[in-house]
Amino acid sequence: MRLYTLGINHHTAPVSVREQVAFGADKLPQALASLAGGPAREAAILSTCNRTEVYCAAETPEDAARWLADFHRLPIDRITPYLYTLPEREAVRHAFRVASGLDSMVIGEPQILGQMKDAVRAAExxxxxxxxxxxxxxxxxxxxxxxRTTTAIGANIVSMAAAAVHLAGRIFDSISNQRILFIGAGEMIELTATHFAAQAPKAITIANRTVERGEALAARFDGRAIRLEDxxxxLPQHDIIVSCTAAPLPIIGLGLAERAIKARRHKPMFMVDLAVPRDIEPEVGELDDVFLYTVDDLSQVVASGMEARQAAVVExxxxxxxxxxxxLHWIEQRHSVPTIRALRDSAERMRRHEVEHAMKLLAKGEAPEKVLEALSQRLTNKFLHAPTQALNQAAASPSTSETGLDIHSAVTRLFHLHQQD
Incomplete structure (x- = not known):
């Protein structure tokens, strides 16, 4: 049995293909039992939105690939163009890179490590x-x-959401003392809200055109939802504003921002406009008590972080x-265990047989000295029979035979021999 990894990920396949081979948590036990009961002796399945990978100990990876297609009721040629198969060395390296975040869509992201641990737990x-x-x-x-502890792979900001939190931290001593208003309820707002919520702010509010969707998102962060009309x-009740909608015109104009600042008695207000086209008029950023950042501003922070992470990738x-x-050295040692066990078992059988023979001779009254001498000679002959026979057979082959030379070299190393002139 050898170690193999096969799978499909965001590098090799679009989401339309990846979703066809994904495993839900409810399907994993059945899938693992089927895989380990068929083409593999050991198996683990890592399935995320970006990858589905099968790690297995098997004779060949081809049967595991067919199993993957069959389990999802797909023709094998539907996934073959997107499927990668990694033999032992590459499989080990791939597992290490995935766990370290080097194979992720965002280099260095830590989420994949937790997902891999979940996959291991499921296999256990x-x-x-x-x-x-x-x-x-x-x-x-x-x-x-x-x-992660010896490089800067995870120390830099590489997402818009993380950049927004980072910039807010420059304005406020502690985000935990601030009230945050999110305008919109799409994927970017959801991601940004998740990052800000990790800082335990004083309050979170979601303003959305469809209040039901806003309420669903607000419930995740123990916040409240309001209508966009409100x-x-x-606005004046919040210290941090993050906006990302699909509105064709700005939602926050200069006049609205001025009134909010006046109502706040000129307490600073941090604004992030993630929308394209923009949700906040550019002139708002010229107000003395407003710190306005756009997608371009955050992109500079992200670009800087990505550059730093790329340098850490080399390390x-x-x-x-x-x-x-x-x-791989551990694996090679493991492969030799059955051979070592078989060698010791063979030697032990020889030893017991010769000891029994010697005990019988002693029981007949044979002199102990003669019995011990015979015992040692018989053991020596039996132990050396196989290597001597191999050397004789090698000698009968042409002197240039690679097999013969290998046998001579192996015996010399095994028995620590030093040839004499």
Missing amino acids: EAGTLGTLLNKLFQRSFAVAKEV LADA AEAIIDARVEHF
Whole structure:
């Protein structure tokens, strides 16, 4: 059995293909049991919005690929163009890179590590995580920790949402003391709200044209929702404003912002406009007590963070390459265990047989000295029979035979021999 990884991810396939091979949490136990009961001896499945990967110990990866297609009731040629199959060395390196965030859409993001741990937990519960995969994932987690603690792979800002929180932290001593108003309820607002909510602000409000959708999002962050028509009254009550709608015209004009600042008695207001076209008139940023940032401003922060992360990738890859070699060395040692066990079992059978023979001779009254001498000679002959026979057969082959030379070299190393002239 060898280690293999096969899968489809955001590098190789569009979402329309990825969603066809995804595994929901409710399907994982059945899938793992089917996989480990068929083409694989050990199995784990990592399934996220960006990837579906099968990690397995199997004879060949082809059967696992067919299993993936069959399980999802797809023709194999539907996924073959997007499928990657990684043999042992590449599989190990891939697992280390995935856990460290180097294969993610956003380099260095930490979410994938938690998703990988969930995949391992599911495999453990299904009983499909054997010695090989368990060791692979535990090493992957250790490598990810080493990469994060010794490089700057996760230390820089690489998303608009994180950049917004970072810039707000420059204006306010603590975001936990601020009230935040989000205008809109789309994906970008949801992501930005998640980042700000992690800072435990004093209050979160969602203003949206469709109040039901706003209420659904606000409920996630223990906030409240208001209608977009109530924005004028709500604006002065909030310290941080983040807006991202599909409105064709600005939602916050200069006059509205001026009235809000006056009502706040000129307390600073931090605004982030993530919309294109813009939700906030550019002139608002000229007010003394308003700090307005646009998509372009945040893009500069993100670009700087991405550049720093790319520099850290070089260091991370060097760490991973070294750890891959260590793991492969462990695998090679593991492959030799059955041979070592068989060798010792064979030697033990020889020993017991000769001891029984010697005990019988002693029981007949044979001299102990003669019995011990015979015992040692018989054991020596039996132990050396196989290597001697192999050497004789090699000698009968042409002197240039690679097999013969290999046998001579192996015996010399095994028995620490030094040829004499």
